[in-house]
Amino acid sequence: MIKPTISVEPVISSEELAQLRKTNIALEGRNYELRETVRQLRLQSAAVESERDQYKREAKKLKGELEQYRTPPLVIGTIEALASGDRVIVRSTTGPQFLSKVSETVNSAELVPGRQCALHPQSFVLVEVLPNKYDTMISGMEVERAPEVNYEDIGGLDRQKILLREAVELPLLKPELFEKVGIEPPKGVLLVGPPGTGKTLLAKAVSHETNAAFIRVVGSELVQKYIGEGARLVRELFALAREKAPAIIFIDEIDAIGSSRSNEAYSAGDHEVNRTLMQLLSELDGFNTRGNVKIIAATNRMDILDQALLRPGRFDRIIEFPLPDEEGRRMILAIHTKKMHLNRTVSLEKIAKETENMNGSELMAICVEAGMNAVRAGRTKISGEDFVQAITAVKQGRNAKLTPIPDGMYS
Numbered sequence: 274m275i276k277p278t279i280s281v282e283p284v285i286s287s288e289e290l291a292q293l294r295k296t297n298i299a300l301e302g303r304n305y306e307l308r309e310t311v312r313q314l315r316l317q318s319a320a321v322e323s324e325r326d327q328y329k330r331e332a333k334k335l336k337g338e339l340e341q342y343r344t345p346p347l348v349i350g351t352i353e354a355l356a357s358g359d360r361v362i363v364r365s366t367t368g369p370q371f372l373s374k375v376s377e378t379v380n381s382a383e384l385v386p387g388r389q390c391a392l393h394p395q396s397f398v399l400v401e402v403l404p405n406k407y408d409t410m411i412s413g414m415e416v417e418r419a420p421e422v423n424y425e426d427i428g429g430l431d432r433q434k435i436l437l438r439e440a441v442e443l444p445l446l447k448p449e450l451f452e453k454v455g456i457e458p459p460k461g462v463l464l465v466g467p468p469g470t471g472k473t474l475l476a477k478a479v480s481h482e483t484n485a486a487f488i489r490v491v492g493s494e495l496v497q498k499y500i501g502e503g504a505r506l507v508r509e510l511f512a513l514a515r516e517k518a519p520a521i522i523f524i525d526e527i528d529a530i531g532s533s534r535s536n537e538a539y540s541a542g543d544h545e546v547n548r549t550l551m552q553l554l555s556e557l558d559g560f561n562t563r564g565n566v567k568i569i570a571a572t573n574r575m576d577i578l579d580q581a582l583l584r585p586g587r588f589d590r591i592i593e594f595p596l597p598d599e600e601g602r603r604m605i606l607a608i609h610t611k612k613m614h615l616n617r618t619v620s621l622e623k624i625a626k627e628t629e630n631m632n633g634s635e636l637m638a639i640c641v642e643a644g645m646n647a648v649r650a651g652r653t654k655i656s657g658e659d660f661v662q663a664i665t666a667v668k669q670g671r672n673a674k675l676t677p678i679p680d681g682m683y684s
């Protein structure tokens with residue numbers, strides 16, 4: 274029997290096989306390219322979303338500010354007697370008496386003669402019953418006992434630290450030294466410099482070191498919140514400080530009550546500013562420098578400050594806070610990255626070089642933003658590139674803050 278011969282024809286020639294392999298490699302390359310494009314697009318979309326969120330937050334903040342400008346300041350008064358129906362007799366702090374209608378939002382149980390209240394400036398409707406005594410103003414002031422800020426938390430500013438410690442800390446901790454030598458410690462200290470340069474931070478550190486209460490008020494709030502109340506608030510501010518002594522009064526934006534323009538007093542607002550300033554000057558003049566209340570003020574606008582504030586016996590010690598130099602920036606960066614996990618590609622010296630003209634507050638924002646970049650990429654270590662991007666973001670926004678992590682970043 275003849276066996277049939279089976280001839281096995283190759284299904285594919287070696288040339289075809291080589292061609293197929295080539296095509297396969299090309300397709301894999303293309304696939305890789307496409308995946309890379311998708312990854313890039315995802316990153317871009319995340320960045321756009323994060324920018325959108327930032328704009329949204331900015332818009333919300335501006336809306337709030339606009340709303341604040343639209344709301345006129347309220348008039349303060351004292352309830353004198355309850356009249357019939359929904360009316361009360363109120364004497365305003367500026368003098369006249371009103372028969373005021375009471376807003377429906379006010380709890381009638383709070384309408385007690387003697388209580389302070391706020392009236393709408395046009396309709397004189399009683400819109401709010403204010404808490405008693407200090408509470409009224411404490412709502413506008415921050416009171417903190419020995420804030421948690423140490424000198425080690427402050428980068429650079431060595432000269433400023435020495436000067437402030439000498440002017441505030443020493444008289445509080447060792448008043449007898451001044452007595453023995455027979456000199457008066459400085460009365461008020463004025464910190465002058467651009468925003469975000471550590472003025473508040475250093476004042477808080479002194480407060481921590483002396484275990485003093487830190488009472489912070491903002492100049493513009495003293496004169497804008499309630500008509501006719503600025504002078505009373507200043508009086509109560511000093512009374513509160515004496516009660517909480519040892520205490521440090523910190524008046525931020527003092528130029529809002531102490532600008533030379535306020536002397537001219539040509540509008541109701543200016544008149545209010547002027548009265549507040551007069552009260553502040555009189556409190557300063559009647560102030561015992563050896564006592565355990567110290568006063569520090571801060572401003573970014575030394576140029577418009579009323580000279581009356583700078584006379585001897587008032588703010589007679591001026592300490593300048595410049596923008597940090599390269600070494601200062603490196604030290605500030607070191608403080609804010611102390612608890613961060615940095616990889617070897619991060620050089621604080623290099624970052625300090627690239628952040629000329631930036632203040633401490635912006636340097637802190639860069640550190641937070643760099644950390645966020647690592648979080649967004651799902652890493653636990655922060656790289657030099659994270660900082661490069663953060664510097665660009667903060668430079669662009671100049672007030673870039675923590676951006677929320679875009680949805681789906683980790684999916």
Ligand SMILES: Nc1ncnc2c1ncn2[C@@H]1O[C@H](COP(=O)(O)OP(=O)(O)OP(=O)(O)O)[C@@H](O)[C@H]1O
Pocket residue numbers: 426427428429430466467468469470471472473474475525571572573605608632633634635637
């Ligand atoms: N020298 C510094 N060392 C460390 N951090 C700093 C320094 N300067 C500023 N910062 C950071 O910036 C933040 C803002 O600083 P601070 O409130 O002290 O500025 P300021 O000079 O009082 O500004 P403003 O005039 O706007 O009130 C601080 O909470 C801190 O995180």
